[in-house]
Amino acid sequence: MKIIDWYILKRYLATFFVMLLLFIPIGIVIDVSEKINKILAKKVPFLQVMEYYGDFTIYFANLLFPIFLFLSVIWFTSKLANNTEIIAILSSGISFTRFLRPYIMGATFISLLALVMGFFFVPKASKGFNDFRYTYLKSNPEIRQNQDVYKQISDDEYIYVSSFNHVQKRGYNFNLEKFKGNQLVYKINAGSITWNEADSTYTLAGYTKRTVGKMGDVLESAPEKKFKFNFVPDDLTPVIYIAETMTLGELNKFIDKERARGSGNINTYLVVKYKKYSIPVSAFILTIIAVAVSSMKRRGGMGVNLAMGISLAFVYIFFDKVFGTMAEKSSINPLIAVWLPNIVFGILAIFLLRNAKR
Template identity: 45%
Template structure:
């Protein structure tokens, strides 16, 4: 690398960190103003616990979320400064092409992309799990807590031949009512197990059935068994009964992929919300390259109005990107659509814009 490459890369990364360190305190201040009443409601909740269990994980989550925005703003600010100081004119007079000029920027974008990928796939999910646990305990109201507490009229395919049905289930007490398990041989029913209640024993991962009745169907006769209580094992846990996309944010990518594959085998029809979360963890970091090209192309030439005009254009483009991304996430979570395509639509659209600005800047 040449001296100019080190100069651009160092100043680019310093500006990126400076921008990120500005955005995070703003997010913390806004969050504190919204949640201060919830904190004060709990007399046993100390300052250290709030910082350790909530705001440490809050910073991890939002630092990762703000990375593309901080990268975009940093590139515009730094490149605009180079342009206003006529340093870019000196670089171009030295016969440095626009493509070669992008080299240190792409090194910086690659470093940030790798960090963001590791954060998205491994660090942020575990951090989000701790943060949401704190929110559930101290911040969410009773209605929000009950949203995840009760499940009704749920069916689940455990294997190719085994299906379970539950009329209602309390995930907090780990107890359900009107439980039925059916085993089929093709389309023919082989056995049916029903009970008035079902309780999950977390200690040994078994289920206790009360007032149970089992019917086994043979070729020429049926056998019926019944009892007050029986312990048995099923290939699911109470968590599998809750279909909430928020859970996807708490799973590392390996666990999330396994969960999606198991859910498909169990006959869960719409897993697009989980697929959107999985695909987004890669598409967002890759956007760093696209946003870098757009930002450099916008700020490469000196404009009347200086940095302010470039920054205004950049923030407008970033707003459109975030807006399109949110729309794509909502549409991608709808049943029957290709989630992968919808998640990558913002990158495709702005990738085309980046190519256009790149070709125009080369001239």
């Protein structure tokens, strides 16, 4: 690797991490100013507050990773252009493609870092971040619940709860139906169902069971009864929340299980899975666009490049959010929806790169 490669690569990585160190504290200060009253009112332990802002840092950095990368590349490349360093590099006989090599190396490093973070660290941070918000910061914890949850828990068993609260691990108006072929074998009803973490059982309050018989139905009832079912509270939590808190291996197993159950929320889980791969790839696309936009010395200086960069970055995020939501709520293939922004901006990157070479 030549000196010029090290020079650009160090500037690439240093500017990116400095950008993170500058904006993350700003995000934390804004978040503290908004939530300090609720934190003090509910007397949240200091250690939990510190853990929350540790998770917030990872969550916030992952959420705005494309913008940070894009702006950092535009910033230091515009400085190179304004100092006529790029002109000197290209005048020495180095081609524009060769000039891009340290940028691609930097994008590879950032991409691998984002991949590892998305697979293993971001899910844990997302869980801690959301748990804290819904436990201490939401004025009504009942907000965090699923409404009208239907699930097939085995080949012949189906459950229903009218609502399920993840914080309290409690559901209401619980029904379980057991079939043999097309015939109902028995049906269990309960006013509420509560998860017991100590022994992995459920407590059914207002329990009744109707067993269908040839000569007549058999009724059984009790004020309260414990059961061990083959489903866990995570099966009843909000779909986006649970998907974001799983590592890649856990998410793959969860998707296979939900597909076998015939879940109607598979697209939502697949969007989260595919984004784990698409976001790191965007590092290469955004890097090429940023270099192509900012490598020319402009009359307006660095401000023009930054304005163009911010506009393109927000358009990219807009496309990403819109197509992700469409995949979750419609019949659009999740793989196509998640990768379409990268495809569109990849074509844009090729066009801008060719124009920059000329």
